[in-house]
Amino acid sequence: MTRFIVKHLLKAILTIWFIVTVVFVITRMSGDPTDGLLPDDASASVRHEMRVSMGLDRPIHEQYAEYLGDVLAFDMGDSYYYLRPVNELFAERAGRTLTLGVASFVIAIAIGVPLGVLAAIRRNSLADRWMMGFSVAADAIPGFVLGILLIFLFSLGLRMLPSGGSGTAAHYVMPLIALTLGSVANIARLTRSSMLDVLRQDYLDSARARGVRETAVIFKHALRNALIPVVTIIGLHIGALIGGSVVVETVFSFSGLGSLIVSAAQQRDFPVIQYGTMLIAIAVTFTNLLVDLSYGWFDPRIRKPH
Amino acid sequence: MNMLLSVRNLKTYYRSGSSVVPAVDGVSFHLRKGEVLGIVGESGCGKSTVARSLINLLDKSNARIEGGEVLFHGEDLMKQSRKAWSRIRGKKISMIFQNPQSALNPVYTVGDQIAEALTVHQKMSRKEARDRVVELLKLVGIPEPESRLTNYPHEMSGGMQQRAMIAIALACHPEIVIADEPTTALDVTIQAQILALMDRIRAQFQMGMILISHNMGIVAEMCDRIMVMYGGVVVEEGETAAIFAAPSHPYTKGLLASIPSLDEDRDTLYAIPGSVPRLTAPVGHCRFAGRCAYAKSKCWESEPPLIEGENGHRSRCWLMEAPDRGHDDERE
Numbered sequence: 001m002t003r004f005i006v007k008h009l010l011k012a013i014l015t016i017w018f019i020v021t022v023v024f025v026i027t028r029m030s031g032d033p034t035d036g037l038l039p040d041d042a043s044a045s046v047r048h049e050m051r052v053s054m055g056l057d058r059p060i061h062e063q064y065a066e067y068l069g070d071v072l073a074f075d076m077g078d079s080y081y082y083l084r085p086v087n088e089l090f091a092e093r094a095g096r097t098l099t100l101g102v103a104s105f106v107i108a109i110a111i112g113v114p115l116g117v118l119a120a121i122r123r124n125s126l127a128d129r130w131m132m133g134f135s136v137a138a139d140a141i142p143g144f145v146l147g148i149l150l151i152f153l154f155s156l157g158l159r160m161l162p163s164g165g166s167g168t169a170a171h172y173v174m175p176l177i178a179l180t181l182g183s184v185a186n187i188a189r190l191t192r193s194s195m196l197d198v199l200r201q202d203y204l205d206s207a208r209a210r211g212v213r214e215t216a217v218i219f220k221h222a223l224r225n226a227l228i229p230v231v232t233i234i235g236l237h238i239g240a241l242i243g244g245s246v247v248v249e250t251v252f253s254f255s256g257l258g259s260l261i262v263s264a265a266q267q268r269d270f271p272v273i274q275y276g277t278m279l280i281a282i283a284v285t286f287t288n289l290l291v292d293l294s295y296g297w298f299d300p301r302i303r304k305p306h
Numbered sequence: 307m308n309m310l311l312s313v314r315n316l317k318t319y320y321r322s323g324s325s326v327v328p329a330v331d332g333v334s335f336h337l338r339k340g341e342v343l344g345i346v347g348e349s350g351c352g353k354s355t356v357a358r359s360l361i362n363l364l365d366k367s368n369a370r371i372e373g374g375e376v377l378f379h380g381e382d383l384m385k386q387s388r389k390a391w392s393r394i395r396g397k398k399i400s401m402i403f404q405n406p407q408s409a410l411n412p413v414y415t416v417g418d419q420i421a422e423a424l425t426v427h428q429k430m431s432r433k434e435a436r437d438r439v440v441e442l443l444k445l446v447g448i449p450e451p452e453s454r455l456t457n458y459p460h461e462m463s464g465g466m467q468q469r470a471m472i473a474i475a476l477a478c479h480p481e482i483v484i485a486d487e488p489t490t491a492l493d494v495t496i497q498a499q500i501l502a503l504m505d506r507i508r509a510q511f512q513m514g515m516i517l518i519s520h521n522m523g524i525v526a527e528m529c530d531r532i533m534v535m536y537g538g539v540v541v542e543e544g545e546t547a548a549i550f551a552a553p554s555h556p557y558t559k560g561l562l563a564s565i566p567s568l569d570e571d572r573d574t575l576y577a578i579p580g581s582v583p584r585l586t587a588p589v590g591h592c593r594f595a596g597r598c599a600y601a602k603s604k605c606w607e608s609e610p611p612l613i614e615g616e617n618g619h620r621s622r623c624w625l626m627e628a629p630d631r632g633h634d635d636e637r638e
Contacts, residue, residue, distance in 0.1 A: 201408065202403060202405065202408040202409045203408060203409055203410055203411040203412070205363050205403070205409075206401070206403055206409040206410070206411075206471070206474070207411065207422075208363060208395060209361060209363060209395050209396060209400060209401040209403075209475075210395065210396035210400065210422065210423040210426065210474055210475070210477070211392050211393065211394075211395045211396030211397055211423070211426045211427055211478075212392070212396075212422065212426055213392050213426075214388065214392075216426075221411050221414075224413050225411070225412065225413055298413065299412075299413060300412070300413060300415075300458040300460075301412060301458070301460050304458060304461065
């Protein structure tokens with residue numbers, strides 16, 4: 001087990017290093033950050049002076065070496081635009097994005113899995129057909145389209161919810177729906193098909209034959225087996241969730257990490273982009289590591305191979 | 307005469323598309339206390355469907371019991387509620403499945419699954435359940451039961467898995483055990499051990515057993531009585547010795563002739579020509595007629611009833627009507 005964790009940790013670190021490097025090179029190739037920071041008629045010498053102060057005049061390998069050194073020393077640099085340490089900027093907004101992300105993740109599982117189980121048990125019933133039809137549609141609508149539709153309905157039409165901003169609980173409702181609906185649908189469909197596979201297995205009949213009640217047959221014997229493939233997809237959802245939160249936060253002008261990173265990309269605020277992508281890379285690789293570890297709990301054939 | 311189970315005119319039909327397949331089409335039999343009844347026949351003859359009907363484990367999406375009754379202690383099992391069934395299954399009637407590897411849940415330990423068979427029927431502490439499981443594992447001949455408890459099914463061999471399944475089936479000392487091809491998925495060397503184990507425990511607890519098999523050798527060794535099924539009906543039934551000594555239905559004769567013998571020096575095995583017909587209800591002729599060497603026009607005009615001979619020996623063949631016609635002179 002320790003060997004497994006160490007091996008995967010090393011892999012995770014390698015992955016993060018690779019992503020950080022690619023992002024570093026791409027940002028330097030994307031253009032000159034002084035375009036956005038200085039007025040159009042600023043003189044060439046002023047521009048050059050600013051680039052020197054940012055260290056952008058030096059060869060890229062020198063910049064990269066310095067950047068890696070800073071990262072290892074936990075110095076993430078200052079934002080070009082806000083002129084403040086990057087980690088302060090992130091710390092201010094992380095709470096809101098984490099709340100949104102964790103809530104979305106929990107809700108997606110808490111609704112998606114039971115819906116899938118229900119659809120599988122009642123397969124081909126009217127409820128199953130409706131649920132599956134609805135889930136195909138919900139899964140197909142991109143978050144930003146859904147976000148705009150929600151604004152039309154609840155803010156402009158019914159005037160029930162604020163169309164944007166952040167601060168009160170009401171500000172979370174629509175971003176959460178826009179972020180979560182697709183995941184709910186996706187998890188529900190996957191749980192359904194996995195459950196249908198498991199419902200055919202002999203060990204359910206053998207549980208029934210020893211007197212186990214139907215509810216326990218479904219929730220104790222079938223569900224745990226059915227969740228094994230679902231766990232894989234839930235791991236992938238975490239990546240999609242982060243990507244989705246970037247879009248959704250922008251649509252709802254929700255002041256979180258996603259909107260910070262989007263505006264940083266528009267302004268070529270390199271330190272913010274670099275820190276943001278590094279955090280996302282860390283989040284995704286480590287949740288995947290957790291998913292890999294959780295397989296062992298769900299499936300003893302992985303934990304104790306014969 | 308200590309009747310444990312009596313099945314009368316059981317009909318279980320499968321629906322596939324618009325056609326109706328009479329998988330079990332009016333089967334009647336009985337089982338006495340401590341008796342072993344063998345049900346034999348080819349794949350698709352309805353023997354497993356009989357077993358699943360008896361313990362209410364049919365796939366309800368396409369199978370339905372169309373008629374008949376199954377009396378157990380004077381109560382019709384076909385009329386029990388779902389709740390009542392969860393008290394009958396495992397406690398009064400239990401089942402041993404064909405493939406232990408797929409009949410054990412891969413994500414729970416063998417010990418947990420045996421303990422479950424106990425705890426669903428009676429309240430007991432974890433410690434009590436554990437002790438009983440160890441006892442059961444000893445009973446079914448699993449060595450080092452204390453350490454085997456925590457094994458997952460994939461950590462056991464097929465033979466050990468089937469022993470664990472037997473422990474599950476016997477946990478509550480049921481009155482009837484239905485064994486559906488219990489050794490088919492096992493190595494030949496293990497088969498004899500498992501059968502001997504089942505027979506020993508059955509005798510020890512005086513349980514009635516229904517053994518379903520396509521293997522005439524196994525049935526001959528294990529069973530008091532044999533019921534031969536073909537196309538969803540019983541074609542012959544009688545004492546094991548009587549059936550082996552004097553089979554009266556041409557199908558039974560064919561089955562017995564296909565058993566390879568050590569005494570004979572034959573290059574090819576005998577096989578009944580043709581294959582199992584796909585029947586749809588209602589059937590108006592002898593179901594075996596198409597493959598029968600003795601079939602005559604009457605066999606195609608109406609279906610023969612089960613005709614009773616000596617000692618409860620029954621056979622569903624028009625030739626039984628007139629034993630003097632000569633074709634089975636060798637009988638008796």
